Amino acid sequence: VTATDDARPPVDLDLLADYLEGLLTGAEAQRVDELVTYEPQWAATAARLRAALPAVHENLLGLAEPMPPDVLDRVLAALPVAGPSTPPARADGSHPAPATRPSPPPAPGRGAPPAGPSRSAPPGRPTRGNRRRRLSTGAIGLALIVVVLGIGSAIGFGLSQSAKSTSNAGSAAGAPDNGAPHSLDSYRAAIDARSLPRTESGLDYGPTFAALSSGGGVPPRQPTPAAPQATHGSEGDSSTPPPAQFNTGPLSRLGGTAALQDCLAGVAARLGSLPMSVDYARYMGQPALIVRLTNGSIAAVAPDCSATNPDILAVSGG
Amino acid sequence: MADDGSLDDAALLRAHVDGDPDAFAMLVRRHRDRLWAVALRTLGDREEAADAVQDALISAFRAADRFRGDSAVTTWLHRIVVNACLDRVRRANARPTTELPETEVAAPERDTDTVLDVRAALTRLPEEQRLALVLVDMQAVPVADAAAMLGVPIGTVKSRCARGRARLAVMLGYLRNPDGSGGVSSQTEAIASRTEGQS
Numbered sequence: 134v135t136a137t138d139d140a141r142p143p144v145d146l147d148l149l150a151d152y153l154e155g156l157l158t159g160a161e162a163q164r165v166d167e168l169v170t171y172e173p174q175w176a177a178t179a180a181r182l183r184a185a186l187p188a189v190h191e192n193l194l195g196l197a198e199p200m201p202p203d204v205l206d207r208v209l210a211a212l213p214v215a216g217p218s219t220p221p222a223r224a225d226g227s228h229p230a231p232a233t234r235p236s237p238p239p240a241p242g243r244g245a246p247p248a249g250p251s252r253s254a255p256p257g258r259p260t261r262g263n264r265r266r267r268l269s270t271g272a273i274g275l276a277l278i279v280v281v282l283g284i285g286s287a288i289g290f291g292l293s294q295s296a297k298s299t300s301n302a303g304s305a306a307g308a309p310d311n312g313a314p315h316s317l318d319s320y321r322a323a324i325d326a327r328s329l330p331r332t333e334s335g336l337d338y339g340p341t342f343a344a345l346s347s348g349g350g351v352p353p354r355q356p357t358p359a360a361p362q363a364t365h366g367s368e369g370d371s372s373t374p375p376p377a378q379f380n381t382g383p384l385s386r387l388g389g390t391a392a393l394q395d396c397l398a399g400v401a402a403r404l405g406s407l408p409m410s411v412d413y414a415r416y417m418g419q420p421a422l423i424v425r426l427t428n429g430s431i432a433a434v435a436p437d438c439s440a441t442n443p444d445i446l447a448v449s450g451g
Numbered sequence: 452m453a454d455d456g457s458l459d460d461a462a463l464l465r466a467h468v469d470g471d472p473d474a475f476a477m478l479v480r481r482h483r484d485r486l487w488a489v490a491l492r493t494l495g496d497r498e499e500a501a502d503a504v505q506d507a508l509i510s511a512f513r514a515a516d517r518f519r520g521d522s523a524v525t526t527w528l529h530r531i532v533v534n535a536c537l538d539r540v541r542r543a544n545a546r547p548t549t550e551l552p553e554t555e556v557a558a559p560e561r562d563t564d565t566v567l568d569v570r571a572a573l574t575r576l577p578e579e580q581r582l583a584l585v586l587v588d589m590q591a592v593p594v595a596d597a598a599a600m601l602g603v604p605i606g607t608v609k610s611r612c613a614r615g616r617a618r619l620a621v622m623l624g625y626l627r628n629p630d631g632s633g634g635v636s637s638q639t640e641a642i643a644s645r646t647e648g649q650s
Contacts, residue, residue, distance in 0.1 A: 146614070146617050146618065146621065147614045147617070149617065150610075150613040150614045150616065150617035151610055151613055151614070153613065153617075154609055154610070154612075154613035156606060156609055156610050156613065178626060181620075181625065181626045182617055182620055182625075182626060184625075185620040185623075185625030185626060186616055186620065188620075188623075188625060189588075189616045189619045189620050189623065189625065190588055190616070192569040192619070192623065193569070193573075193584060193585075193588040193589045193619075194588070194589060195569070196488070196492060196569060196570060196573070196589055197484070197488050197589055197590070198484075198487075198488065198491070199483075199484045199487070200483040200484050200486070200487035200504075201487075201497075204487065204501045204504065204505075205479070205480070205483055207501065207505060208479060208483075208501075208504060208505045208508050209476050209479065211505055211508075211509055212475060212476060212479075212508065212509065212512050213472070427476075
């Protein structure tokens with residue numbers, strides 16, 4: 134088969150592909166049939182293409198790969214703050230409404246932080262103010278459900294290990310989601326403690342994260358949506374103080390957004406998963422922050438939790 | 452909440468609409484790999500794919516109450532991801548590009564013995580062909596379902612797949628002469644390169 138012969142019609146690969154797939158009909162099919170029968174170059178190309186198709190198919194099959202855990206974490210973390218159905222989103226998903234390009238720095242990898250839209254969201258996309266309004270309704274509902282789950286459904290979670298030792302806290306939950314090293318900074322950037330649903334149930338959780346009692350006299354309270362704190366972040370869009378109930382008791386330090394952000398980054402880095410909600414409560418009688426993670430696990434951390442020392446008391450299986 | 456498979460996709464979506472906070476996440480976990488593969492291979496960039504999947508799933512999360520059940524939930528989810536990917540491709544195409552000029556991706560380099568990596572070859576296909584192949588060949592989505600996801604007739608999906616496979620065969624060196632002498636591969640690749648983007 135020669136490369137060129139100007140007297141002969143060049144092989145039209147698209148046409149030949151359609152022909153071999155049986156997609157041509159009538160005169161066009163007949164014309165290509167004649168070319169493949171009488172033109173050596175068409176005939177050779179057709180023969181080779183027909184023979185190559187199974188190999189091409191095999192090559193394509195080999196490209197499948199699973200979604201990386203950090204991408205899954207990022208997506209799952211974004212869903213709770215996405216709020217309920219809103220008019221801008223179309224049922225077929227075209228022109229999706231939410232902005233997801235992260236404010237720098239990004240989530241693990243580069244993903245958007247759970248908080249959702251960036252400050253530079255273009256017109257038509259949710260602004261931070263809009264998001265807060267959504268959160269004011271959506272997060273309350275979510276937090277209520279989280280409390281109920283913490284009391285009821287969480288019974289099913291098995292405690293994989295209970296360890297006060299911070300050095301072993303990471304392995305208490307088993308290996309991180311993707312088995313890869315996790316950057317504390319990337320988790321710190323991915324977490325927005327202000328928008329995380331918070332509750333102060335005061336419940337005392339046991340080894341299976343089932344509530345044992347209402348704890349040391351702290352009555353369960355209504356879940357409270359996360360409140361912005363002027364000392365953290367610089368959006369300047371709110372000066373609302375943190376909820377009063379987070380300012381008392383042994384866990385008061387973690388009522389501050391900065392300390393909570395720091396603590397949650399440490400927990401996330403140790404356990405390889407982003408936080409979905411927190412509950413100011415107790416674990417086995419001790420004051421503890423109960424952190425629900427996107428990988429399905431629940432962690433109890435001590436009041437002195439920080440980025441470098443998350444002080445994880447126990448972790449349920451995810 | 453562990454996925455014990457007791458709820459099908461439609462039931463999970465209904466549960467989400469009814470307020471179950473775990474249902475949609477379970478749906479995502481169930482289909483994540485296929486949705487990811489579609490985004491990754493369509494966009495060819497991990498971070499773009501992650502953004503597209505996140506856009507799409509947030510959109511689906513919010514629009515779940517408008518899912519009418521005319522198609523399978525997975526078809527609906529795929530369609531949303533496909534749309535998110537195409538939106539990104541179109542936005543990228545609308546931006547000034549620094550990509551190599553067309554002449555630099557044409558035939559001559561194919562005369563070397565180097566076989567292009569399949570992934571790289573896939574990214575050189577027109578987006579319509581790439582999407583069709585990702586769905587039908589990579590993900591084994593039935594052609595009719597792929598047509599529904601892409602919003603085109605079944606015959607169009609078949610043609611896009613056939614043409615895409617043919618171009619891949621050229622780019623991967625399958626159409627060369629067994630004896631290695633020029634010929635068909637070069638000329639056919641030149642044709643393939645010239646017609647890229649015309650489908």
